[in-house]
Amino acid sequence: MYKVSIGIILFLQAFIGYTQQSDVFNAALPTLNKYFSEDETLHKRVNDFYDSLENCHDTSTVDWLFREQGEVSALLANNFELNKIWSEGLTIEQILKDLNKSLLGFQFNETDAGDFHLLVYPNMQFIFDHASKHLLNGEPDETSLKIKGGFDIIFDAWSSVKHNYTTYCYDICCDCAQESALGSGLHSRLLTAIVIYSAHSNMFSEALKEIKQGIKNDVLYTYAFSSPKNAIIAEFEILKPLLELSEEEVLIYEKKSLYLQKTPESALHNYGR
Secondary structure: OHHHHHHHHHHHHHHHHHHHHHHHHHHHHHHHHHHOOOOOHHHHHHHHHHHHOOOOOOHHHHHHHHHHHHHHHHHHOOOOOOHHHHOOOHHHHHHHHHHHHEEEEEEEEEEOOOOOOOEEEEEHHHHHHHHHHHHOOOOOOHHHHHHHHHHHHHHHHHHOOOOOOOOOEEOOOOOOOOOOOOOOOHHHHHHHHHHHHOOOOOOOOOHHHHHHHHHHHHHHHOOOOOOOOHHHHHHHHHHHHHHHOOOOHHHHHHHHHHHHHHHOOOHHHHOOO
């Protein structure tokens, strides 16, 4: 009898834990049922995300929320029940309006051309605002400096919503090559900030690694720029010790250096192509 009672208690505790739902999740549930009706795993992850957000009281939770937001964004995009929606006669505008209004912390959009595909981007400002409410009040301390410092770097690199482009390398039009902001000082500022931040904290390690790799790829492989040639070359030289280049990448870097030196200024810009 004793064992049975313990089993029942454990079951009830698990059941209650699963059924506890955050206020934000409850508001989003009708939309989840409408567009993701058969995906209970996704529902639970969305609920866990919102529940952790509303009870965010430490840096490890902030770090988890940041990673989880990216993963849930991918699940929302991949598991969207498109065929069911078309059968109900809803417009794309109505679908996006419903999703953006209800599923806070995620930005929903559509592909620019071709058949409709749902795009979902993490709105990182949403996490920062909640972290600020719970953890950044009062005098600055180690916790608040870690959180704010990490988000400062991330927002500088990606802005507050993580789209498919960055602030240091971006598309300016559909027919143009990607344009780099090399020469603006942003690349060296970001890399220096990452080095300093990583020496004192392991928060946002995956995001900072991704930003660093993105900057390296931009420096080595982008050939259109928005800054004057002398500024491009000056920052390019500053970046070499910050990029942690492999032997193969050093060779690519040297070839890129010669390219920048020999190429006329007009040819370094999209309008010169």
